[in-house]
Amino acid sequence: MTTSLPLVFDEPRRAKKPPRHLADLTGEERRTAVAALGEPAFRANQLSNHYFSRLVSDPAEMTDLPAATRDKLVADLMPPLLTRVRDLECDNGETRKTLWKLLDGSLVESVLMRYPGRVTMCVSSQAGCGMACPFCATGQGGLTRNMSTAEIVEQVVDGARALARGEVAGGPGRVSNIVFMGMGEPMANYKAVMGAVRRFTDPSPEGLGISARGVTVSTVGLVPRINQLATEGIPVTLALSLHAPDDELRDELVPINNRWKVDEVLDAAWGYARQTKRRVSIEYAMIRDINDHAWRADLLAEKLNARGDWGWVHVNLIPLNPTPGSKWTASDPADEREFVRRLEAAGIPTTVRDTRGQEIDGACGQLAAASK
Numbered sequence: 001m002t003t004s005l006p007l008v009f010d011e012p013r014r015a016k017k018p019p020r021h022l023a024d025l026t027g028e029e030r031r032t033a034v035a036a037l038g039e040p041a042f043r044a045n046q047l048s049n050h051y052f053s054r055l056v057s058d059p060a061e062m063t064d065l066p067a068a069t070r071d072k073l074v075a076d077l078m079p080p081l082l083t084r085v086r087d088l089e090c091d092n093g094e095t096r097k098t099l100w101k102l103l104d105g106s107l108v109e110s111v112l113m114r115y116p117g118r119v120t121m122c123v124s125s126q127a128g129c130g131m132a133c134p135f136c137a138t139g140q141g142g143l144t145r146n147m148s149t150a151e152i153v154e155q156v157v158d159g160a161r162a163l164a165r166g167e168v169a170g171g172p173g174r175v176s177n178i179v180f181m182g183m184g185e186p187m188a189n190y191k192a193v194m195g196a197v198r199r200f201t202d203p204s205p206e207g208l209g210i211s212a213r214g215v216t217v218s219t220v221g222l223v224p225r226i227n228q229l230a231t232e233g234i235p236v237t238l239a240l241s242l243h244a245p246d247d248e249l250r251d252e253l254v255p256i257n258n259r260w261k262v263d264e265v266l267d268a269a270w271g272y273a274r275q276t277k278r279r280v281s282i283e284y285a286m287i288r289d290i291n292d293h294a295w296r297a298d299l300l301a302e303k304l305n306a307r308g309d310w311g312w313v314h315v316n317l318i319p320l321n322p323t324p325g326s327k328w329t330a331s332d333p334a335d336e337r338e339f340v341r342r343l344e345a346a347g348i349p350t351t352v353r354d355t356r357g358q359e360i361d362g363a364c365g366q367l368a369a370a371s372k
Contacts, residue, residue, distance in 0.1 A: 007255050008130025009092045009188055011145045016104040021050055021150030022077045023157075023199050027206050030077070037076060039069060047077060050206035061358035077254045079248045082154050092167030098158070102127060107142045109184050110155040114160070115172050115335030119163060120177040124191050126184025128222045131220050132255045133243075135287060135320065135328050138183045144277035147184070155182075156200065156208065176216040177311060181239070186217050187225035193217065197234060204223065212236050220256045221265035230275040239281040239316070240269045253291065266303055273312035282315045284329035284338035285338065 022030060030044035032139055046064055050056050057078050059070035085099040085107070093116040106127035129136070130143035156175055162174040178200055180186040184355045185192045199207045200215055218239040219226060229238065242262070244250035250257040257265075271281045282304070286292050304313050317340065319330040331339070336352065343350040 003018075005125060005132035005140065005142060005255075007132055007259075008143045009277070011126075011143060015145035017078045018081050018103050018148050020077075021081060021148070021154075022047055023150035024195065026090070026198075028201075033077060034073070037072065037319070039073065040085060041072060041096040043069075045205060047073060050158070051078065051205070052208055053197075053204045055164055057155060063184075072213050081148070081151050082158070084158075094317070096162075096168065098155075098156070104145070108147065108151075108155075110182055112159045112168065114168060114173070116174045118257040119159075119168075119173055120179060121156050121159045121175050122182050123152055123196075124182035124184055125152055125196075129184050130188060131185045133220065133253065135253065135285065135326065136328075143184075146189040146192060149192045149199065152196035153194060153199045154307060159363050160208065160243050175208070175210065177216070178210065179216040179218070179239075181218050185220060185222070187219040187222040188227075190225050190228070194232065199234060201234060211280075216281070221253050221260050221269045222256065223260040223264055226265070226268040226272055230272045235276045235277055235278050237281060238269060239283050240265065241283040241285075242266075242300075243283070243285050243287075243355055245296055245303055249291060249296075253287075266307060268274055270312060271298045277315060279311060283318060285313055285318045285320050285322045286336055287328050288331045288335070292331040292335045292339055294335075294338050294342055297342035298346070299346050301343050303371045304348055305346060309347060311349075314351065315343055316351055316353055318353045 020033075025033060027044070027048070030048060031041035034044040034047070035041045041064065046062070050062050057074065058060065059065070059074045062070050062074070065073065081103065082100040085101050088097045089095065096112045098110050099107060100109065106125040108127050111122040111126060115121065123145065124145050127144035128141045129138045131139050133139040153231060156178060160175050162168050163175065166172045180193060192356045197215055197217065201207060201212045212234050216237040216239050217229065219243060220241045226238065241254065243251070243253045243263070245262060247261050250262055272278070273280045284291075284300070299329045300315070317336065319336065320328060322329060340350050340352065
């Protein structure tokens with residue numbers, strides 16, 4: 001059950017960097033960049049308004065900018081970063097997975113999911129992933145490179161545009177929730193991810209104006225980065241991909257556990273909840289006959305309750321989504337129900353995740369960015 005892939009925390013040195021984009025920059029950095037182009041600094045606010053509020057990138061639509069300088073400003077500060085390869089849809093068009101090609105040819109995926117009353121975008125933060133979890137298609141592909149802040153933001157802006165234009169089933173709408181649960185380990189690309197979080201949550205026109213409570217950052221357990229996230233002052237939801245409550249099994253399922261053990265990562269998650277007053281989500285993929293035993297439910301509850309019963313945590317069980325060639329499959333429904341029953345009996349709020357996008361390989365653990 002072990003994986004032969006190594007853990008990779010740093011992107012390859014040969015990785016190419018995308019060009020600078022408006023979304024990479026803070027408001028002050030945008031004004032400096034515009035001034036360096038010989039334009040008044042206030043043009044940065046106009047560009048920000050077009051990109052984040054009006055959701056346009058065509059210079060012809062930016063009629064408040066001088067015609068003589070529009071193309072130059074857009075070419076320098078809004079270069080194309082993502083090229084759409086294809087869209088796949090299911091759920092009557094309410095779930096859409098998009099395959100993107102980055103400028104260096106790397107492939108990444110994002111997923112838009114429309115629910116009654118909300119729209120969630122699942123975004124990628126790396127091309128590939130270096131965490132090597134053996135049951136995850138992305139992790140088994142290895143790490144190609146980190147994505148830039150703007151490449152991450154562009155995934156959401158594209159979804160926002162499609163919603164604003166009424167191109168998604170259900171009519172016009174807006175993105176209300178963002179989850180960093182696409183390709184990559186967000187905490188291994190911390191600076192760019194935090195830049196994207198700020199662009200998502202900054203008020204318009206500096207950013208998209210999405211509530212921090214609507215943003216979820218997931219991690220397999222990079223303890224120093226969890227601790228750092230707690231100091232950022234942005235109350236996003238932390239989702240910890242635990243998948244096993246005991247070190248013996250988690251060492252195999254989540255190789256990062258060989259560096260930071262279960263108790264260490266749960267202590268960090270508890271510290272995040274204590275600091276931010278935000279409930280932490282424990283993500284737990286239910287794998288038949290591997291981690292779905294009743295005694296593991298009891299152990300998980302014991303470990304979570306040992307750190308406090310003040311509602312700091314809830315468990316999100318995920319029926320394992322199939323990936324090509326995998327020897328693992330989802331738990332038997334009866335075992336899943338017993339797992340839920342034991343957690344709830346111990347006072348742990350527990351949900352079973354909706355497996356949206358499974359038929360288009362858009363569900364958790366399925367994003368592999370295949371070109372065919």
